[in-house]
Amino acid sequence: MTTALRRLEGPLALLLALALWAGACLFAGAAAPLGERAALQIGGAPAGVPAAREMAAAEARTEHPLAFTLWRQEDGQTVESPALGRERTVSVLMLWGESALLLPDARPSLAPAAGNGCLIDRTTALSLFGDARAEGQKVRWNGRDYTVRGVFDAPEATLAVEADPASEVLFDRVTLDLSGEENPRGRAEEFAMRHGLPGERIVQYGGLAALARFFCLLPALAAACSLAVRFFGRARARRDWPVQQALLWIAAVAAAAAVLWLAGVRPAVPQDLIPTRWSDFSFWETLFTERRAEWTDYLWMKKERPDVLLLTALLKAAACSLAALLLAALPALRRPAAGPRAFAFLLAACLCGSFAGVALVGGGELLARDLPMLWLTAPLWLAACRAAEKIPD
Numbered sequence: 512m513t514t515a516l517r518r519l520e521g522p523l524a525l526l527l528a529l530a531l532w533a534g535a536c537l538f539a540g541a542a543a544p545l546g547e548r549a550a551l552q553i554g555g556a557p558a559g560v561p562a563a564r565e566m567a568a569a570e571a572r573t574e575h576p577l578a579f580t581l582w583r584q585e586d587g588q589t590v591e592s593p594a595l596g597r598e599r600t601v602s603v604l605m606l607w608g609e610s611a612l613l614l615p616d617a618r619p620s621l622a623p624a625a626g627n628g629c630l631i632d633r634t635t636a637l638s639l640f641g642d643a644r645a646e647g648q649k650v651r652w653n654g655r656d657y658t659v660r661g662v663f664d665a666p667e668a669t670l671a672v673e674a675d676p677a678s679e680v681l682f683d684r685v686t687l688d689l690s691g692e693e694n695p696r697g698r699a700e701e702f703a704m705r706h707g708l709p710g711e712r713i714v715q716y717g718g719l720a721a722l723a724r725f726f727c728l729l730p731a732l733a734a735a736c737s738l739a740v741r742f743f744g745r746a747r748a749r750r751d752w753p754v755q756q757a758l759l760w761i762a763a764v765a766a767a768a769a770v771l772w773l774a775g776v777r778p779a780v781p782q783d784l785i786p787t788r789w790s791d792f793s794f795w796e797t798l799f800t801e802r803r804a805e806w807t808d809y810l811w812m813k814k815e816r817p818d819v820l821l822l823t824a825l826l827k828a829a830a831c832s833l834a835a836l837l838l839a840a841l842p843a844l845r846r847p848a849a850g851p852r853a854f855a856f857l858l859a860a861c862l863c864g865s866f867a868g869v870a871l872v873g874g875g876e877l878l879a880r881d882l883p884m885l886w887l888t889a890p891l892w893l894a895a896c897r898a899a900e901k902i903p904d
Contacts, residue, residue, distance in 0.1 A: 526863055528838035529889060532730050535831035539720075539727035542824040544615035545817060546720020547690035549699040552712040558682050560674055563607040566706050577689070577702055580608030581682035584815045590631075590652045590670055592639040599638045601631075601668040603652060604816060605680050610671050612686045613817045617663035621673050629657035629672045632665035666823045669816055686817065689715075714809055716821055723825045726832040731774035733836055734892040735767040741896060742766060766895045773888050858890055 558566070563581045570576045583605045591598040604613065610630060611620035617630045629650060636645035636659070645659045650670070657672055674680045687702055689695040699713050742763030749756040814822065 522859075524838045524841045525889065528730075528835040531831045531835040531838070535730075535828045535835065536727045538824045538828035538831065539723040541616065542720045542723040542821055542828065544690075545821045545824075546717045546723075547688065547695075548612060548817070549687045549689055549695060549713055549715045550817070551685040551687070551699065551703055551708055552714070553683050553685065553708055558685075559679065560607060560676050563682065567608075569706065570702075573705070577687050577698065578609065578612065579688065579702070580606055580610070580612040580686045582606045582608075582613060582684050582686065583680060583682045584684075588652060588670070590635070590639070590650050593649050593651050593656060595640065597639050599635055599668060601635055601670045602816060604669065604671040605674045605682070606671060607674050607682060608686075610673075612688055614663055614665075614671060614820070617671065618661050621660065621671065623673055623676075626673070627655070627657050628660040629670060630661045630663060631659055631671075632667075632669045633662050634665075635668045635670065636662050638668075665816065666819055667816070684815070712808065714805070718806075719821055719825055723828045726825075726828045728774050729832045730835050730839065731770055731888050733839070734888060735770040735774075738766040738770065738892065738895050739763045766891075770888055770891060773891065858893060862890070 558581060566579070566581075570579070585603045585605065588601055588603045589598055590601050590603075604610075606613070606621060607623055609620050609622055610617060614630065621628055621630060631639075631645065631650065633643045636643050636648075639645070639650065640648050643662055645662055648659045649656050650659060651657070652670060652672070655675070657670075674682075685702075685708070687699055689698055692698045695717060696713065696715055699715065702708075703713070742759050746756045746759035746763065749759060
């Protein structure tokens with residue numbers, strides 16, 4: 512490898528790592544709205560459109576009503592373009608309620624008053640019309656024509672429609688909007704009891720969304736640990752100078768805390784993980800047993816479209832985050848910059864990588880919460896690492 516390429520190895524790795532990190536933040540952000548939902552699988556007799564209307568009227572009379580959408584997924588359905596005669600096999604989501612609870616990225620959201628409006632995924636739009644900009648086009652399913660209101664990204668072919676009020680469709684799932692709730696699981700259980708939903712299975716997606724968020728924060732956590740290790744190593748070498756050792760310990764904690772603060776790490780304990788009585792010593796054992804059973808059931812149950820969307824976002828966030836960590840672990844980045852010019856070059860690569868990452872994933876409005884972390888964490892990490900290396904052994 513030539514000298515010039517060797518000098519560019521570190522900046523290029525840093526630039527690509529930051530771009531991948533921005534992607535991890537984007538996918539974690541896509542999972543976040545779904546993490547504020549809970550799905551109830553209705554056992555016994557599924558609910559039809561009349562029952563859905565009664566549920567909506569009863570919920571509106573409560574002191575703190577929850578927004579909800581009843582739905583059913585039918586796989587292996589054929590849709591066609593009446594104008595072009597093209598067909599495609601899709602999974603159809605029949606809804607009664609706001610489609611945004613299931614497909615938060617699909618705009619505009621469908622509602623029970625949407626009439627013959629529908630939403631389709633981008634791949635289906637290309638297959639039927641040859642263009643992803645399919646708004647206003649007609650699709651036919653089950654003998655009825657629908658007007659495409661919006662196109663969204665999905666890993667599999669999907670058509671979302673509001674159920675025909677005159678149809679005999681039976682919904683077998685309810686998705687609840689639990690955003691802003693201190694005790695989401697408790698609210699979901701209250702909803703199920705209030706409406707007498709038989710044999711309900713509650714699937715709360717907050718844990719999966721939190722895992723996606725963890726992968727988004729993983730590079731920042733690794734940077735904080737790296738700084739702590741560097742300063743602690745210097746502090747151990749100062750055993751004979753207690754004042755200097757104490758200052759280095761403080762510097763280690765301050766540098767790691769600054770990185771975590773920029774990353775937006777704010778530890779909090781969910782309300783449903785706190786015992787209602789401190790004398791309830793069986794709380795944790797019971798909670799662990801229930802959660803293990805729920806996640807075991809979820810692991811083996813059939814994954815519908817909202818599940819696929821959330822799991823896909825989680826896997827993409829994990830892949831981008833781990834790839835960014837692998838690049839950041841290259842020897843070219845572990846070594847300190849040889850001089851002021853090389854260090855300035857690395858800082859410039861930080862800014863370029865952050866800008867490129869934000870631009871590639873669609874702009875700052877998609878990453879509003881993570882912009883300070885993306886712009887400032889890497890430069891702070893580099894500056895602190897250089898400061899630590901300048902401390903003599």
